[in-house]
Amino acid sequence: MTTIDQTPGNLTALLPSVMKFLDREPALLIDGRWQPARSGETFVSRNPANGSTLAKIASGDAEDVDLAVKAARRAFKSGPWSRTKSSDRAQMLWKLADLITEHADELAQLETLDQGKPLNVSRGADIPGSAETFRYMAGWATKLTGKTIQVGAPGDFHSYTQLEPVGVVGQIVPWNFPLAMAAWKLAPALAAGCTVVLKPAENTPLTALRLGELIQEAGFPDGVVNIVTGFGDTAGAAIAQHPDIDKVAFTGSTGVGKSIVRAAIGNLKRVSLELGGKNPSIVMEDADLVAAIPGLIQGSFANSGQVCTAPSRIFVHGSVFEDVLAGLSDGARALKVGPGLSPGSQMGPVISERQLVSITEHIEGGVTAGAKVTAGGGRLGTEGYFVAPTVVSNVSNEMPIAREEIFGPVVVLSPFREIDDVLHMANDTQYGLTAQIWTQNVSNAHRMATRIDAGSIWVNGKSMDIALPFGGFKQSGWGQEKGVEGVEMYTRSKTVVVAL
Known part of the structure; x- marks a missing residue:
């Protein structure tokens, strides 16, 4: 806990x-x-x-x-x-x-x-x-x-x-x-x-x-x-x-x-x-989960999830969905949350009381709509603005928790079977900032990168190097x-x- x-x-x-x-x-x-x-x-x-x-x-x-x-x-x-x-x-x-x-x-x-x-x-x-x-x-x-x-x-x-x-x-x-x-x-x-x-x-x-x-x-x-x-x-x-x-x-x-x-x-x-962004991350059936799960934990919960490029919508192939869900949930629960000046803290507070309330209301709204919280789920403690790293499953692409930018330590997971289906879901958003693809099939990686409507596509990792142009499509x-x-x-x- x-x-x-x-x-x-x-x-x-x-x-x-x-x-x-x-x-x-x-x-x-x-x-x-x-x-x-x-x-x-x-x-x-x-x-x-x-x-x-x-x-x-x-x-x-x-x-x-x-x-x-x-x-x-x-x-x-x-x-x-x-x-x-x-x-x-x-x-x-x-x-x-x-x-x-x-x-x-x-x-x-x-x-x-x-x-x-x-x-x-x-x-x-x-x-x-x-x-x-x-x-x-x-x-x-x-x-x-x-x-x-x-x-x-x-x-x-x-x-x-x-x-x-x-x-x-x-x-x-x-x-x-x-x-x-x-x-x-x-x-x-x-x-x-x-x-x-x-x-x-x-x-x-x-x-x-x-x-x-x-x-x-x-x-x-x-x-x-x-x-x-x-x-x-x-x-x-x-x-x-x-x-x-x-x-x-x-x-x-x-x-x-x-x-x-x-x-x-x-x-x-x-x-x-x-x-803003509501960025998709797609985990294919052949993904290296030893690399993908820590990468998703880092990307999702770094800076308390207050990152425009965070992979806040994670689509996972059905054959590895349970493994990824368990790995992300375990990783979220293992994170050490505390003040930024506390040695060993891996995740600090969110920026304000207002942001904390907005994040927790999104989580509560998702649960009301039928989503399932498998890690975290709300505020931590009574002093400061801390939110537990939260993983949510049983999410449809129509739920507000899957469509609205939460800007906090909250990720939603959805399974898929076919590439065409997941690409449709990935692009079914007003945003187009970034996307991730986790796969060992280089042909699929290039084909999917071409079809995803976002300004930056990262395959099996992420780089924000200053030499790389960065900007979004659509309302990003x-x-x-x-x-x-x-x-x-x-x-x-x-x-x-x-x-x-």
Whole structure:
């Protein structure tokens, strides 16, 4: 049975630099200066492991966003950033990556306190991954080129294209991977030569604010990166609507993504969206279950299931269904759930009381509809926002628990017999973000990958390497992040024709 160890003596001690940062005055980063919100309002960032207050945060709104946009516009049009060479941008990005590495222990503790994930995950994956994102994108800063074009019309012309930065960018990042998602957004935009107004999620602002200090230390000019903390319906809405923002990049729910699209109509700003998913994972009869079952446990319950790419719908061939169900259920029950700072914790809390309630209501709704819980099934303990890793079977593809993005440690299993049937079920969703296939038949793997309507297909494993473009189909988003596609998303192509 899954339990939680909340013993204070079993928690990692906080670094003095972390304690000092938590006591800092609430401030926004605008035009190179840390300043309170114009309204003077603040809110608190809470520890999801126990609900305690971590820090006071400045509550920015439309007035603060407007100041930040003006600063970003000056830096882009007439400030030093407009004259900064691509090689110098690359050096700053690399310097920032080095600073992230230098302060990795501090950033990892802040991330775990604010978001809840195990400290070894923050320290071993999120923080070094963020540094690698800045290093990778630094390489693209000097490699964004146009092309010459041969004109077939009468006359003698020299024609070419050139890539230019799109301009001032508003970026709104989520709470599940706070620093990593900020890096995914900031690094390509800065490599391309854009300036940024960044809004971290109100639940997890701490590492973005610390990153702002490191950005200044890395030598980025004032106004290039502005950080406005606040709520979605105030600061986020102001970014989406602002007439002097050229592009908005958003990661979050599909519903909020649609509202951003509507808000962007005013000046027809560009929009890129990385949204929800209800991702299928297909376990074929010839799958290597020794690899597949641990892979599914890791994918399903990492970050407490608060991952847009989680394999939340698992379709298993009937001949191995009972084996997979038993393996997943046993694995879920064996996971050590506890505060992220507790050594040995494999799964932390979910982000908030609101998220906990939403997850447990989905589970209860599934049971009411006839689903069967074979592991977990609800809240753990009374302190903090912990949900037991949950496995649900006896699920039809029409049940809400099988169709709606739960964004928690809940997976549903369904059996199948024929490839055509499972492909139909896999594609029978409004989402199209990722999919997994577990099989040793390489021909089936390629055929199925072609027919599944999703932006990323993983066969017998998973990689989120920064070099791989990532984006969804259908209501899972617009555009691709990472790779060269992620940088080009922050550029515009201009055609120049010279009559000779």
